[in-house]
Amino acid sequence: MKILTWIITCLFICIPYAGAVDIYVTVTGNDHYPGTVAQPKASLAAALQQARELRRLNDPSIKGGIHIILKGGTYFLDATVFIRPEDAGTADSPTLIEAAKGEIPVLSGGIVVKGWKPLKTALNGLPAIAKGKVWVTDLEEPFNFRQLWVNNRKAIRAKDNNGDSMHRILSWNHQTEQCWIPTPETPDLKQAAGLEMFIHQWWAIAMLRIKKIEMHGDSSLLSFYQPESRIQSAHPWPAPWESKESGNSAFYLTNALQLLDEPGEWYLDQKAQKLYYWPRTNENLSTATVIAPVLETLVTMSGTIDQPVSYVFFKGISFQHTGWLRPSRQGHVPLQSGMYLLDAYKLNVPGTPDKKGLENQAWVGRPAAAVEVTYTEHTGFESCRFEHLASTGLDYKRGNHNDLINGNLFRDIGGTGIQLGVYSDEAFEAHLPYHPADLREVCSHTQITNNLVTNVTNEDWGTLGISAGYVKDVTIAHNEVNEVSYSGISIGWGWTKTINVMSNNKILSNKIHHYAKHMYDVAGVYTLSAQPGSVIGENYIDSIYKAPYAHIPTHWFYLYTDEGTSYYTVKDNWCPSEKFLQNANGPNNVWQNNGPRVADSIKQTAGLEEAYKHMLSENIEQHNGEININ
Numbered sequence: 001m002k003i004l005t006w007i008i009t010c011l012f013i014c015i016p017y018a019g020a021v022d023i024y025v026t027v028t029g030n031d032h033y034p035g036t037v038a039q040p041k042a043s044l045a046a047a048l049q050q051a052r053e054l055r056r057l058n059d060p061s062i063k064g065g066i067h068i069i070l071k072g073g074t075y076f077l078d079a080t081v082f083i084r085p086e087d088a089g090t091a092d093s094p095t096l097i098e099a100a101k102g103e104i105p106v107l108s109g110g111i112v113v114k115g116w117k118p119l120k121t122a123l124n125g126l127p128a129i130a131k132g133k134v135w136v137t138d139l140e141e142p143f144n145f146r147q148l149w150v151n152n153r154k155a156i157r158a159k160d161n162n163g164d165s166m167h168r169i170l171s172w173n174h175q176t177e178q179c180w181i182p183t184p185e186t187p188d189l190k191q192a193a194g195l196e197m198f199i200h201q202w203w204a205i206a207m208l209r210i211k212k213i214e215m216h217g218d219s220s221l222l223s224f225y226q227p228e229s230r231i232q233s234a235h236p237w238p239a240p241w242e243s244k245e246s247g248n249s250a251f252y253l254t255n256a257l258q259l260l261d262e263p264g265e266w267y268l269d270q271k272a273q274k275l276y277y278w279p280r281t282n283e284n285l286s287t288a289t290v291i292a293p294v295l296e297t298l299v300t301m302s303g304t305i306d307q308p309v310s311y312v313f314f315k316g317i318s319f320q321h322t323g324w325l326r327p328s329r330q331g332h333v334p335l336q337s338g339m340y341l342l343d344a345y346k347l348n349v350p351g352t353p354d355k356k357g358l359e360n361q362a363w364v365g366r367p368a369a370a371v372e373v374t375y376t377e378h379t380g381f382e383s384c385r386f387e388h389l390a391s392t393g394l395d396y397k398r399g400n401h402n403d404l405i406n407g408n409l410f411r412d413i414g415g416t417g418i419q420l421g422v423y424s425d426e427a428f429e430a431h432l433p434y435h436p437a438d439l440r441e442v443c444s445h446t447q448i449t450n451n452l453v454t455n456v457t458n459e460d461w462g463t464l465g466i467s468a469g470y471v472k473d474v475t476i477a478h479n480e481v482n483e484v485s486y487s488g489i490s491i492g493w494g495w496t497k498t499i500n501v502m503s504n505n506k507i508l509s510n511k512i513h514h515y516a517k518h519m520y521d522v523a524g525v526y527t528l529s530a531q532p533g534s535v536i537g538e539n540y541i542d543s544i545y546k547a548p549y550a551h552i553p554t555h556w557f558y559l560y561t562d563e564g565t566s567y568y569t570v571k572d573n574w575c576p577s578e579k580f581l582q583n584a585n586g587p588n589n590v591w592q593n594n595g596p597r598v599a600d601s602i603k604q605t606a607g608l609e610e611a612y613k614h615m616l617s618e619n620i621e622q623h624n625g626e627i628n629i630n
Helices: 002-013 044-056 228-234 326-330 600-605 614-624
Strands: 021-025 066-070 073-076 081-083 095-099 105-108 110-112 135-138 171-173 178-182 196-201 204-216 219-224 250-254 265-269 274-277 290-293 299-302 312-315 318-322 334-336 339-346 360-365 369-377 380-382 385-389 392-401 404-406 409-413 418-420 447-449 452-454 466-468 475-477 480-482 489-491 506-508 511-515 522-527 530-537 540-544 556-561 566-571 580-582 590-592
Touching (some): 044 081, 073 110, 204 228, 204 326, 219 228, 290 318, 318 369, 369 385, 385 392, 522 530, 540 556
Parallel strands (some): 021 066, 073 105, 081 299, 095 312, 105 318, 299 369, 318 385, 385 409, 409 452, 418 466, 466 489, 475 506, 480 511, 489 522, 511 540, 522 556, 556 580
Antiparallel strands (some): 135 274, 171 178, 196 250, 334 339
16 A cells, blocks of 8 residues: 555656746736746736646647646635646646645635724614624625634634523424424524524535524524525434434524624624624734635636646645635535435335335535645645545546545644545535446546545534545555544445445545544444445544534544445454444445454554655644734
């Protein structure tokens, strides 16, 4: 495994650049400049355009490749950067988009929010405890956002319960699409515009826009906007209200001025375009850098099935400050792994040709990602940083082959860190086995190695550290995954024993710990559906959280082969006890030597290889004191 990783990495970072052309970019450059050291360009988009023209003209200077060098600093993007088939390189003439030596260039999807002043006038709805402590600014141009970073530390969207505490739903009426909750202690909350409900439910959450609150003494009735109102009440799994035995779902309310009651919380009055924030200790808004996101996607690398983008690589680039507005427009009710439901309902007569006991139907969409990659061959990301992002970090979505994701940091991300492969197309029912007519659609031979994935899934708690759908010949090895709300690594989709496109996937020598921070029905490694020739081996799994609001606090596992999992070898994985689940599995799974008796050598070699362990100490330093924007 180490030799294979080394060979692939060398193909990526050790490409000879004799005869290559260099294009320089700095934040103080000018896009009309020629891109030399003395006269650099100002944007990656302009550098890519110059490179594209050199390729179109087959300029002899690019025989050894094109090297786009970004100097340090923050490049605030006003539009997504697109990389097209015309930007593709070749094995002899690749394109490398790289940080200047010793510097960290940041591609940011945010804007700096300025003009902060202490709020000195009385404000209806602001809690008494917050008076004299809140700052306010008028936004220069109208926009909406759901995230805010102060000195690159994520602020908290105002909510009714502080810390990890949550309330419990009293009951849910699936026919009227309404639910009863304990009457909020906050006065005048029914007057709040934009109020939302966040619900914890087994392995997924829901974010619902509240249309109306009717208060009846100690209980209140909530109604919601469509489409999430119908979907949340119609789909059976995971349910928003369980039973007397297992308890009702936990929830909190968010996004109201009336809830701004502790340091670190903020509220956007979208109608007035005023932003309110209660600074934390040691935060001075006169000097702090406050970032709000305006873009959902920073970079899109997109080819076609017949003309993929090839031989384009990123090295040492930091991707930061993206938003995700779909929950503000249509709510967010996921099926699993953050894939949000477009339609779902329970079958009156259970069963489909593929699965006799199936009782639900679902069609899903896919969240936006900071970097989205479609139809590629031989592309990669090396030593990059994906930080302060609202939804998915890096998403290789479809038709990706022989790509490498190696040695990157994924941190402070609202959704999944690394995502790969088709799950279900929007028109494709989620429980059907996937058999595209053209197998080039299927992501294959991707290497996900030596990445540190930490503090991800911090908004959509049902997302993953590393998540793969319908993929084949994929290797996920020597990664460290920690501080995640749900499962560490998940591979597979479809809940079916039927042979499909998945095969020969490898989850090897990963270190997964401090997972299940908020959810349950979880595992360090989780699988779905038939995957012939696949292996889960020599992983180190430890230190699971016990979420305080889980219905069944013991429903967690180190290894979890879920519905339809078949033809897997699960061998030599170390964990403190043999707490495993094999739920509705198919045939030919082999389990050997898993648990606390596995050799110590496996514990010692799992996780980041030696050349990448520096990320662990660097992450601790950054966590204790965030780096300001350059």
